[in-house]
Amino acid sequence: QKEVEQNSGPLSVPEGAIASLNCTYSDRGSQSFFWYRQYSGKSPELIMFIYSNGDKEDGRFTAQLNKASQYVSLLIRDSQPSDSATYLCAVNGGGFKTIFGAGTRLFVKA
C-alpha cells in the first residue's frame, strides 16, 4: 500500500526561528506533492505544492522535493505563533487519489 510518513511531533520552535517539517513517500511514480495546514477544529488548507525536484518558495514558506530520495520538506522562516498548527504532507497516489501523512504538530513559542 502506498504510504506517506511524517514525524507526528510535536515540533516546538521559538518565535522567529526556522521550522523544518519532513515527509517521505513510498510510491516512486508520484508526481505532485502538497503541504496542507490544519488548525485545531478546522479543515485543511493548501499552503504549498511542488511538482519538480528542487526548491519552491512562497513568502516565508519553502517546499523542497527530492524524488530520488522520495523526500519532501517544508521550511517555515521567521516562524510566528499563528503558524502553530498541524501540517499535513500529501502525495498524488496515482489517478485521482491523494494520500496524506498523519501530520506533524508544530508549536511556535512566543
Place this chain on the structure above:
Amino acid sequence: DVKVTQSSRYLVKRTGEKVFLECVQDMDHENMFWYRQDPGLGLRLIYFSYDVKMKEKGDIPEGYSVSREKKERFSLILESASTNQTSMYLCASKAGEDEKLFFGSGTQLSVL
C-alpha cells in the same frame, strides 16, 4: 469565493441508524472525495467519484456507500452506523488529477 459545503457541522446518531452526510461544491469540479480523520491516523480515503454516477472505493470503504447523482453533490451513507464510525468526516473536491483539494468544513459525527 470557491466553496465546498457540508450539510452538518456536528451530528449525533445512534448505533444502527442510517446516516446521510451531504456535500455540495460550486466549482464545477469533476472529482469529489470523502475522507475520515482520526487522531494519529491522518486523513483516510473512504470513497471518491470522478464523474456523475461513477464511484471508486478508497482505502477504508467498509460500512460506507456513496451517491453522486449530480455533478455538484456527493453523499456519504452509513448504512448502519456503528460506534467505530465516530469520526471527523471531510468532503473535498478538485479539478484535475494533479490539482489541489478544496475541503469542506467537516462533520464531526458521534455514534452512541
